[in-house]
Amino acid sequence: xxxxxxxxxxxxxxxxxxxxxxxxxxxxxxxxxxxxxxxxxxxxxxxxxxxxxxxxxxxxxxxxxxxxxxxxxxxxxxxxxxxxxxxxxxxxxxxxxxxxxxxxxxxxxxxxxxxxxxxxxxxxxxxxxxxxxxxxxxxxxxxxxxxxxxxxxxxxxxxxxxxxxxxxxxxxxxxxxxxxxxxxxxxxxxxxxxxxxxxxxxxxxxxxxxxxxxxxxxxxxxxxxxxxxxxxxxxxxxxxxxxxxxxxxxxxxxxx
Amino acid sequence: xxxxxxxxxxxxxxxxxxxxxxxxxxxxxxxxxxxxxxxxxxxxxxxxxxxxxxxxxxxxxxxxxxxxxxxxxxxxxxxxxxxxxxxxxxxxxxxxxxxxxxxxxxxxxxxxxxxxxxxxxxxxxxxxxxxxxxxxxxxxxxxxxxxxxxxxxxxxxxxxxxxxxxxxxxxxxxxxxxxxxxxxxxxxxxxxxxxxxxxxxxxxxxxxxxxxxxxxxxxxxxxxxxxxxxxxxxxxxxxxxxxxxxxxxxxxxxxxxxxxxxxxxxxxxxxxxxxxxxxxxxxxxxxxxxxxxxxxxxxxxxxxxxxxxxxxxxxxxxxxxxxxxxxxx
Ligand SMILES: Cc1cc2nc3c(=O)[nH]c(=O)nc-3n(C[C@H](O)[C@H](O)[C@H](O)COP(=O)(O)OP(=O)(O)OC[C@H]3O[C@@H](n4cnc5c(N)ncnc54)[C@H](O)[C@@H]3O)c2cc1C
Numbered sequence: 001x002x003x004x005x006x007x008x009x010x011x012x013x014x015x016x017x018x019x020x021x022x023x024x025x026x027x028x029x030x031x032x033x034x035x036x037x038x039x040x041x042x043x044x045x046x047x048x049x050x051x052x053x054x055x056x057x058x059x060x061x062x063x064x065x066x067x068x069x070x071x072x073x074x075x076x077x078x079x080x081x082x083x084x085x086x087x088x089x090x091x092x093x094x095x096x097x098x099x100x101x102x103x104x105x106x107x108x109x110x111x112x113x114x115x116x117x118x119x120x121x122x123x124x125x126x127x128x129x130x131x132x133x134x135x136x137x138x139x140x141x142x143x144x145x146x147x148x149x150x151x152x153x154x155x156x157x158x159x160x161x162x163x164x165x166x167x168x169x170x171x172x173x174x175x176x177x178x179x180x181x182x183x184x185x186x187x188x189x190x191x192x193x194x195x196x197x198x199x200x201x202x203x204x205x206x207x208x209x210x211x212x213x214x215x216x217x218x219x220x221x222x223x224x225x226x227x228x229x230x231x232x233x234x235x236x237x238x239x240x241x242x243x244x245x246x247x248x249x250x251x252x253x254x255x256x
Numbered sequence: 257x258x259x260x261x262x263x264x265x266x267x268x269x270x271x272x273x274x275x276x277x278x279x280x281x282x283x284x285x286x287x288x289x290x291x292x293x294x295x296x297x298x299x300x301x302x303x304x305x306x307x308x309x310x311x312x313x314x315x316x317x318x319x320x321x322x323x324x325x326x327x328x329x330x331x332x333x334x335x336x337x338x339x340x341x342x343x344x345x346x347x348x349x350x351x352x353x354x355x356x357x358x359x360x361x362x363x364x365x366x367x368x369x370x371x372x373x374x375x376x377x378x379x380x381x382x383x384x385x386x387x388x389x390x391x392x393x394x395x396x397x398x399x400x401x402x403x404x405x406x407x408x409x410x411x412x413x414x415x416x417x418x419x420x421x422x423x424x425x426x427x428x429x430x431x432x433x434x435x436x437x438x439x440x441x442x443x444x445x446x447x448x449x450x451x452x453x454x455x456x457x458x459x460x461x462x463x464x465x466x467x468x469x470x471x472x473x474x475x476x477x478x479x480x481x482x483x484x485x486x487x488x489x490x491x492x493x494x495x496x497x498x499x500x501x502x503x504x505x506x507x508x509x510x511x512x513x514x515x516x517x518x519x520x521x522x523x524x525x526x527x528x529x530x531x532x533x534x535x536x537x538x539x540x541x542x543x544x545x546x547x548x549x550x551x552x553x554x555x556x557x558x559x560x561x562x563x564x565x566x567x568x569x570x571x572x573x574x575x576x577x578x579x580x581x582x583x584x585x
Binding site for chain 1: 404
């Protein structure tokens with residue numbers, strides 16, 4: 001039985017046009033909405049697969065406010081079986097603060113006899129992209145950590161993890177407990193079913209507070225990279241433009 | 257003193273590590289001429305060490321520290337981090353940097369945690385040297401965050417293609433110091449126990465390609481890639497795809513370009529049936545010339561491209577292939 005804790009983050013949807021807030025301190029996502037990053041979705045999927053194959057629990061956790069219940073419910077709808085919301089004003093939290101809040105929640109639950117053998121996180125958040133929460137969390141808990149992992153299997157307390165390396169698929173073996181940062185590409189996240197959504201509504205979410213004195217994220221401001229005016233030269237329409245394209249490829253020196 | 261962790265490949269220092277060295281040297285100059293040290297980790301073939309030393313000399317590195325230990329024959333982030341942390345502390349580095357690659361980010365996260373330092377990931381520019389203030393990519397590169405990095409040492413990773421590698425005005429003959437980092441059992445628990453050959457993983461071919469033919473949802477189905485593959489072959493290039501294509505299972509994930517795929521910098525990117533969402537753009541914006549082929553003249557990929565052809569890729573690409581074959585490509 002492997003109890004898996006999967007830590008996720010509510011992030012602004014970034015497929016559409018990105019607007020900044022008036023004060024330039026945050027993303028204004030009121031019109032585009034929020035989502036989970038692809039790495040987190042894959043971490044949730046891994047957590048469910050491991051918990052199911054070992055008759056364990058998959059608990060989803062996030063640090064934030066009530067708004068994050070939307071992402072928690074989605075994780076419950078696809079198969080997580082328990083949920084924790086670590087309530088905090090994360091506005092100025094940096095990766096060290098998020099890791100400290102999660103570590104605090106994990107420790108206080110351990111004293112209540114709830115242990116998480118495996119903690120999964122997304123490799124890096126789609127918004128802040130710090131690449132640190134998993135590593136900092138592991139150090140805070142004194143556990144080994146792997147990052148950039150595509151697939152995770154658990155057999156008899158041993159984790160076999162695979163990730164993409166410069167020379168091929170790298171294989172790692174660790175004993176539990178451990179922290180693993182999951183990267184998109186190893187598993188295909190499932191879609192919620194109707195019964196799954198119903199169940200998600202009924203599953204209680206454990207609200208806890210974390211005692212963290214934040215070190216902050218160092219953010220002075222956000223800015224949009226200067227938008228380049230369009231300089232596109234339309235070579236033509238349809239197959240008739242093929243000659244112009246090939247002329248260009250010769251000019252650029254990539255056709256010979 | 258600025259210390260740069262240098263990654264190597266078959267040709268010596270990797271392209272992104274050379275970019276990072278250039279970035280570091282320019283920062284060192286702005287800080288009133290800090291010296292630049294480089295760190296190599298683990299056993300390297302003689303030829304690679306020689307090539308790397310020449311490249312590091314061209315980048316103006318004064319001292320190369322080379323961490324050697326029998327446990328460094330297989331990669332573990334913990335051991336590499338011990339090597340970096342040891343070198344950082346022994347020379348009291350003000351700033352320690354690596355390229356914003358998978359390994360660079362991983363190792364630096366360990367280093368920052370151990371040294372109780374602040375880390376800024378994917379930095380593209382230094383706005384102010386004192387107090388150190390950087391601009392870094394957030395939201396997959398769609399937004400820049402201006403961030404103050406107050407800790408000493410400051411830990412930075414440099415985003416790929418943030419700068420072009422440039423040789424220093426005066427090349428140096430770096431002096432090499434070998435040292436043995438004090439590795440512990442906990443450093444090596446997360447080591448690579450074996451490497452499996454991936455079916456056909458052309459990630460390296462993609463990131464190093466001179467020509468990439470991009471394909472998105474417009475390809476239509478898993479069977480819609482024949483002409484696109486032929487085009488990439490005719491141009492001696494590689495296929496790169498959007499996330500829609502990998503999510504639908506039309507092509508393998510290692511071909512994905514973008515925020516959660518590969519970042520490419522070819523001479524020419526021919527983006528066919530790709531809308532140009534910001535996450536895709538994050539991976540292809542460093543292409544020198546972008547040619548978009550799209551039915552929608554208002555698609556972001558078209559408006560951001562240098563050249564465009566409006567229409568159905570299934571008619572246009574075969575016509576290009578035919579013309580290339582006719583001219584003998
Ligand atoms: C956290 C996160 C990370 C992401 N990471 C990535 C990433 O790494 N890489 C990535 O690519 N995406 C990524 N995405 C997804 C991204 O937002 C877009 O959804 C995706 O890039 C769209 O793919 P597409 O352009 O193929 O499809 P669409 O947006 O559907 O565009 C299809 C385009 O093809 C054109 N078209 C259709 N038929 C034809 C035809 N016959 N001939 C010519 N043109 C045609 C259409 O006009 C349209 O412009 C990410 C999203 C999120 C939220």
